[in-house]
Amino acid sequence: MKSFSQLKKNLKNDFxxxxxxxxxxxxxTATQLLTQAIRGWGYDQGLDIxxxxxDFDQIALQINDSQSELYxxxxxxxxxxxxxxxxxxxxNKLRPEAQSSLASNELSSIESMTATLSExxxxxxxxxxxxxxxxxxxxxxxxxxxxxxxxxxxxxxFELMHFATQQSNFYLCDLSxxxxxxxxxxxxxxxxxxNTEMVLSLEALPFVALRTVSIxxxxxxxxxxxxxxxxxxxxxxxxxxxxxxxxxxxxxLGIGKAFTEFQxxxxxxxxxxxxxxVCSKNNESTAKEPFEKHPDMVLRLEDISVxxxxxxxxxxxxxxxxxxxxxxxxxMVFLDDNPFERNIVRENLPEVTVPELPxxxxxxxxxxxxLNLFETVSHSGEDAERTKMYQxxxxxxxxxxxxxxxxxxxxxxxxxxxxxxxxxxxxxxxxQLSQRSNQFNLRTVRYTEDDIKKMASSENHVTFTFTxxxxxxxxxxxxxxxxxxxxxxxxxxxxxxxxxxxxxxxxENFVLNTVVAFCLERGLSVLKGEYLPTSKNEMVAHxxxxxxxxxxxxxWSLNTAEYTPRKTFITKK
Numbered sequence: 170m171k172s173f174s175q176l177k178k179n180l181k182n183d184f185x186x187x188x189x190x191x192x193x194x195x196x197x198t199a200t201q202l203l204t205q206a207i208r209g210w211g212y213d214q215g216l217d218i219x220x221x222x223x224d225f226d227q228i229a230l231q232i233n234d235s236q237s238e239l240y241x242x243x244x245x246x247x248x249x250x251x252x253x254x255x256x257x258x259x260x261n262k263l264r265p266e267a268q269s270s271l272a273s274n275e276l277s278s279i280e281s282m283t284a285t286l287s288e289x290x291x292x293x294x295x296x297x298x299x300x301x302x303x304x305x306x307x308x309x310x311x312x313x314x315x316x317x318x319x320x321x322x323x324x325x326x327f328e329l330m331h332f333a334t335q336q337s338n339f340y341l342c343d344l345s346x347x348x349x350x351x352x353x354x355x356x357x358x359x360x361x362x363x364n365t366e367m368v369l370s371l372e373a374l375p376f377v378a379l380r381t382v383s384i385x386x387x388x389x390x391x392x393x394x395x396x397x398x399x400x401x402x403x404x405x406x407x408x409x410x411x412x413x414x415x416x417x418x419x420x421x422l423g424i425g426k427a428f429t430e431f432q433x434x435x436x437x438x439x440x441x442x443x444x445x446x447v448c449s450k451n452n453e454s455t456a457k458e459p460f461e462k463h464p465d466m467v468l469r470l471e472d473i474s475v476x477x478x479x480x481x482x483x484x485x486x487x488x489x490x491x492x493x494x495x496x497x498x499x500x501m502v503f504l505d506d507n508p509f510e511r512n513i514v515r516e517n518l519p520e521v522t523v524p525e526l527p528x529x530x531x532x533x534x535x536x537x538x539x540l541n542l543f544e545t546v547s548h549s550g551e552d553a554e555r556t557k558m559y560q561x562x563x564x565x566x567x568x569x570x571x572x573x574x575x576x577x578x579x580x581x582x583x584x585x586x587x588x589x590x591x592x593x594x595x596x597x598x599x600x601q602l603s604q605r606s607n608q609f610n611l612r613t614v615r616y617t618e619d620d621i622k623k624m625a626s627s628e629n630h631v632t633f634t635f636t637x638x639x640x641x642x643x644x645x646x647x648x649x650x651x652x653x654x655x656x657x658x659x660x661x662x663x664x665x666x667x668x669x670x671x672x673x674x675x676x677e678n679f680v681l682n683t684v685v686a687f688c689l690e691r692g693l694s695v696l697k698g699e700y701l702p703t704s705k706n707e708m709v710a711h712x713x714x715x716x717x718x719x720x721x722x723x724x725w726s727l728n729t730a731e732y733t734p735r736k737t738f739i740t741k742k
Contacts, residue, residue: 170539173202173371176209176378184217188704192383193239195223195231196250199367203250206378214382214391214702225366226255232282235289246293246385247286249279250340253299253322258319269316276332283339293388294339295381298326300348300356337600337617340388340546342380343669344728346588350539351376375596376539383544388615390607390705393522393543394496395444396435397487399505400456400478402538404432404468406530410451414458420465427530434468434534439472442541444494444559446475448486448503450510453478474559483510484517493563495669497608497705502542506530547601561642562670568641579674579738582639586676587742588683591625591632598646599634606666607705611698611712614664629654635680637671638738647671648680652687655697656689660688661724662698665712681716688729696727 194200204220211218221242223231224594228249239247260271277589279296286294299669302313305320311317312732326345333341348356351373353395358370369377386392401408405428406418418425419432439445445468449456460470470476473494477486483505491498498520505511511523565582572578591599596618603616616624622629633649648671651664662684667676688696698713700706716735 170379171210171213171375173206173374175273176206176213176375179209179212182212184212187212187215187217189217190246190389191221191225191242191244192246192248192385193220193221193242193244194248194250195228195239196248196252197226197228197255198250198252199225199365200250202367202371202374203369203378206374207248207381210375210378210382211385212619214386216382216389217383218382218385228282232285240289243290244292246295246388247290248295248297248381249282250297251279251299253302254362254368256299256322256325257302257304257318260321265316267316268321271318271321272328275325276328279329282334283336287338292338293358294336295342295384296333296339297342297344297377298329300344300353324678333636337619340384342377342384344377344380347373347376348379350535358498362618380544385545387544387546388604390605390610390613390615392500392545392605393443393502394500395446395474395494395502396438396505396543397446397448397490397501398435399483399503399507399510400447400451402506402530403504403526404428404435404447405459405466409459410455414463417459417463419459419463424530425465427533429465429467431533433531434537436467438543441543441545441721444474444496445472446490446494447473447477448483448490449482450480451478471560475563478606482513482517484514487514487518487521493566494559495562495672518662547597547604553645557642558644558670562644564641565639576738582641582674582738584637584639584674584739585742586638586679586739587636589634591621591634594645596621599649602646602649602666602668603664606668607703608669608708609672610666610703610706611662611709612664612701613703613706616664624651631660633680633683633687635667635676635683636742637674637676638742644668645669648676650680650684652684653689654693657698658693659695660691660693662696665698674735675735675739677712677716678737679739682734682737683741685729685732685734694728694730697721697730698725698727699723700725 170308194204200222204222207267208218208220221238221244223239231237263271283294286292299322301322307314307317311319313322329341333339355371356373357368361367391501398404406424407416419428421429435445457470457476477488477490487503498518502522503514504526507528514521515523522542524537524540526533563702569578573720589595599621600616600618625632631652633650634646637644637647647668649664649666650662652660653663655661685696698718700710700713702710713725717728
């Protein structure tokens with residue numbers, strides 16, 4: 170973890186080449202150093218986070234005044250930081266009979282601010298939850314006294330979690346857990362607070378700032394999708410090739426417990442939708458033996474999307490894994506106990522995140538918890554199926570190698586696609602693709618579930634979703650197109666995005682054939698598209714000209730009446 174002074178040095182660097190993000194910070198406590206830490210982390214993560222900071226304790230004034238500097242700034246993200254210490258101050262001023270209503274009243278205020286911000290700004294709200302303060306008035310009995318401050322604070326944090334599940338633009342940043350991890354004495358500088366109103370120590374600032382930036386990154390589609398595991402002394406204790414399956418350390422006794430709990434954590438990540446891969450220097454049959462035969466193994470081969478075990482360079486093996494998964498190196502995390510192997514990967518693949526695991530395996534998890542590597546802002550049923558999808562993709566890659574002719578291979582897949590508009594059932598997945606798709610995304614406009622619901626019922630928009638299934642399995646919903654009708658003759662492609670899992674299977678031809686056929690049915694003679702370049706979507710820079718569109722100012726245009734359907738090996742389901 171970088172120190173605050175290191176993050177502050179980043180502010181002297183040139184941000185000009187980085188994509189700009191506008192973020193507002195409003196707090197009832199001093200936030201000047203926090204904004205510096207957020208901007209510093211932004212630079213490290215490849216973002217120019219332009220920050221507007223409200224004056225001290227001006228949250229309500231800025232939000233309730235439509236002419237305020239907040240609304241003039243027009244931020245994409247708004248951070249609201251209402252501290253536990255100011256909450257305690259308000260509680261202390263209440264009459265005893267009113268103290269049991271603190272949480273309800275505070276939540277009503279937060280709901281009101283959220284509604285106002287949502288109405289005035291098309292922004293995402295990041296709200297810091299409340300770190301715990303036990304004023305020790307009731308001792309342990311505070312947990313049973315509804316009017317105690319600790320009871321009300323915990324109730325408020327719980328109600329905030331429930332509120333966040335109901336709001337598509339409201340995201341919690343968990344300061345309470347951070348304080349638990351770092352320890353209150355390391356998190357809260359009591360002597361400094363008395364004189365400066367700062368409730369975050371210099372040691373805590375980088376952690377809070379990184380959590381904040383991680384949420385921003387996830388909302389911009391930047392997050393970790395894959396964890397790659399070394400095996401010996403990382404996934405289990407000992408060396409399988411030397412010690413044998415009977416002697417590796419795993420299970421419920423001694424240091425084996427640390428590896429078992431580590432595996433449970435990886436299993437939960439897999440169930441959440443994180444891709445789990447293996448990259449080990451071992452003979453493949455030897456490396457797979459514990460997954461197949463050891464009774465105490467939590468992870469099994471069916472949990473692993475790509476299994477690579479050989480004696481080649483690990484950086485090259487990770488490149489091979491990336492070629493199968495077709496995801497960015499910056500969405501990968503590599504876990505290895507060996508400092509030499511970690512440095513090899515860092516030097517050759519600098520975009521891959523390589524945590525510096527502690528020497529003692531007992532410390533692995535607590536260390537990894539503090540890094541919060543796998544931030545997310547959404548979750549759908551398809552996430553749990555992701556491992557199977559990538560295992561199937563590995564099968565496709567192996568099968569493709571048996572064909573000398575690409576068309577023969579594609580024809581052999583027997584691919585079918587279900588084409589549907591946006592529905593209540595597919596809306597969560599559409600929103601997830603909108604938030605996560607970076608490479609095959611022509612305009613990279615992010616939409617929330619509320620946005621998608623509005624477009625589904627809009628008379629000016631036509632929506633398409635595409636699935637893809639073949640003889641190996643079902644890829645699920647992998648493509649989205651949103652058309653906006655500009656006039657009686659013209660439709661504009663507001664959004665065209667696809668999962669990179671289905672590249673090079675003629676899916677883009679199938680999508681265009683489907684969209685043009687719809688335009689012809691509606692009497693729309695012109696189909697327009699636009700490419701907005703980002704640091705991630707260069708692969709589709711020539712998408713429209715490759716599909717026969719011609720330059721039309723800053724956009725691309727296609728005459729639907731003159732269109733000849735393009736070759737595809739996909740049929741409608």
